[in-house]
Amino acid sequence: MTSIKPFQLEDLFNINQVNLDPLTENFNISFYSQYLNTWPNLFYKSTESTNNEEEVISGYMMAKTEGSLSKNELHTHITAVTINQNYRRINLASKLCLQLEKISEVQQTLFIDLFVKVTNELGRKLYEKLGYSIYRRVIGYYGKTMPDDRNKLDNDIDAFDMRKSLQLDKNKSTIRENGDKVYVLPTEIFF
Numbered sequence: 001m002t003s004i005k006p007f008q009l010e011d012l013f014n015i016n017q018v019n020l021d022p023l024t025e026n027f028n029i030s031f032y033s034q035y036l037n038t039w040p041n042l043f044y045k046s047t048e049s050t051n052n053e054e055e056v057i058s059g060y061m062m063a064k065t066e067g068s069l070s071k072n073e074l075h076t077h078i079t080a081v082t083i084n085q086n087y088r089r090i091n092l093a094s095k096l097c098l099q100l101e102k103i104s105e106v107q108q109t110l111f112i113d114l115f116v117k118v119t120n121e122l123g124r125k126l127y128e129k130l131g132y133s134i135y136r137r138v139i140g141y142y143g144k145t146m147p148d149d150r151n152k153l154d155n156d157i158d159a160f161d162m163r164k165s166l167q168l169d170k171n172k173s174t175i176r177e178n179g180d181k182v183y184v185l186p187t188e189i190f191f
């Protein structure tokens, strides 16, 4: 049976199976701690009970809120959503994302966004299925050096910034069509 529970600092000792994935980012303890201290309700895990009555962490969602409402920028940002290889394709990531959507509606943010590698087709499919669309392509976002040419596309290091507009954004002014053709440099984005 799957349960969704708050993430706790000691869970970091039990997420190797989830984090041993080339598309899952690993952070240092202070980064995880900052999320737990500042946005505890946006950091949660899915767990499965095994036959031995042990609990396995099958995935987690790590998110934050940022931006101000007055600038039309208040939003929820997904920093990581990832699922243990053994528990994929059973709708877990979708559930974790839909839970975030519910919380974000209550907290009245305008939209949810995330960065996903251009080559991460599964990630993109997940978000598209949930109603996210590409807002812009961030050139060289995952690269080792800071790019300076916004027209030099590179699938291996570019990111799509994807967004889903929420109820508070009545005019849908935080999303756009054909965002995959809008190229920006990392230095040109605040969030």
Ligand SMILES: CC(C)(COP(=O)(O)OP(=O)(O)OC[C@H]1O[C@@H](n2cnc3c(N)ncnc32)[C@H](O)[C@@H]1OP(=O)(O)O)[C@@H](O)C(=O)NCCC(=O)NCCS
Pocket (backbone or CB within 6 Å): 021, 023, 024, 079, 080, 081, 082, 083, 084, 087, 088, 089, 090, 091, 092, 093, 094, 095, 114, 115, 116, 120, 122, 123, 125, 126, 127, 129
């Ligand atoms: C991307 C990821 C989170 C999906 O998790 P998941 O729990 O397997 O996803 P779901 O079961 O909720 O699937 C949602 C949709 O994503 C797409 N999808 C997911 N896995 C897929 C696969 N192997 N093949 C094709 N489509 C896939 C499908 O559209 C699916 O909907 P459907 O099952 O109704 O067709 C998971 O593969 C993962 O952890 N990847 C590594 C980390 C990552 O890339 N995170 C996202 C970027 S931040």
